[in-house]
Amino acid sequence: MVSKQEVLEYGAKLAKARAKLQLSEAKLNFATVRAPFDGIIDRLYEQQGSLVQQGDTLTALSDNSVMWVYFNVPEARYLDYMAKLGPGQNDHQDYETRIQAFLSELNRQTRIELVLANGSTFLHAGKITTIEAKFNNQTGNVAFRADFPNPNRLLRHGQTGNILLKQTLHNALVIPVRATFQILDKRYVYVIGEDRTVHQREVVVQNELDDLFVITSGLGVNDKIVLDGVQQVRDGDEVEGFEFREPAAVLEHQKYHAE
Known part of the structure; x- marks a missing residue:
């Protein structure tokens, strides 16, 4: 037979033991470091058995499942992009809506590729998601950000490369660069008339490739x-x-394909 008093005493002892267990588990949790996300661990700044204090850095963890790639866009090209947005209503919400619509359209028309340091092209295409808030007044550029999925963890933070923006231009007029000459900041070609006389004519270049110019005005499809x-x-x-x-x-x- 066990008296009621003994049951209460053993119950109190059990509760005390459970409290000690919870306290020990809490202390053990303080000694266990768990990462808040999956990623790649950098160097270990402290080794097993090292004495550490609050605020000490043990290591760095990088989440590289999606990589942010920043690239510079010249001010003139940026202004051309912004001109496509239209005047809008001059309020912040309207601007954000138009910017997102513009980026969506740009991503739809453009394939964003990343060329790595060894000259190979990264397997996955990216998407332009952000335009930085201010220009670099020393270079005259503004930074755009493209996000690239990185399922195989090939890309690491701090890598370098080149961004390629590939667009298919329909009904575009293209001419080889070597057929043009430059006077100050203008481009010209020599057009051959019906009487076999050549005449200098200014052309307006929309896009510049390595060996091709995309012409917006100054030439017709039948000009020689x-x-x-x-x-x-x-x-x-x-x-x-x-x-x-x-x-x-x-x-x-030519280097770039046109038909």
Whole structure:
């Protein structure tokens, strides 16, 4: 037989033991470091058995499942982008809505690729998500941010590379760079008339590639231009014995594809 008093005493002892267990578990939790997210651990600043204090750094953990890649956009190109937004209503909410709509449209029309330091192209395409708030007045650029999924954890923080923005331009007029010449900040070509006389004509370049210019004005699809030897030609010269080359034959030897 066990008296009621003994049951209460043993119950109190059990409660005390449970409290000690909870206290020990709480102290043990203080000695266990758990990461708040999955990632890659940097160097260990402290080793097992080291005496540490509150505020000491044990290591650094990087979440590189999605990588933020910052790249610079020249001010003129930024202004061209912003002009596509329209005037709006001059309020913050309207601006944010238009910016997000613009970025969505830019991502829809453009494939954002990352070229790594060894020249290879990263397997996954990115999306432009952010435009920084201010310009770098020393370089005249503003930073854009593109987010790249990184499922294989190939990319690490601090890596470098180049961003490629690939767009397909429909019904675009393109000419080789070597067919143009520059006077101050303007670009010109020599157009061959029906009387075989060449005339200097200014052209407006929309996009510049390595060996191609995308022309927005100044030329028509039926115009014939001097392709090679533009430095040897003068306005008003009459050309004889020239060879006409089909546009497809010229463009097939260029670095970028056009048809």
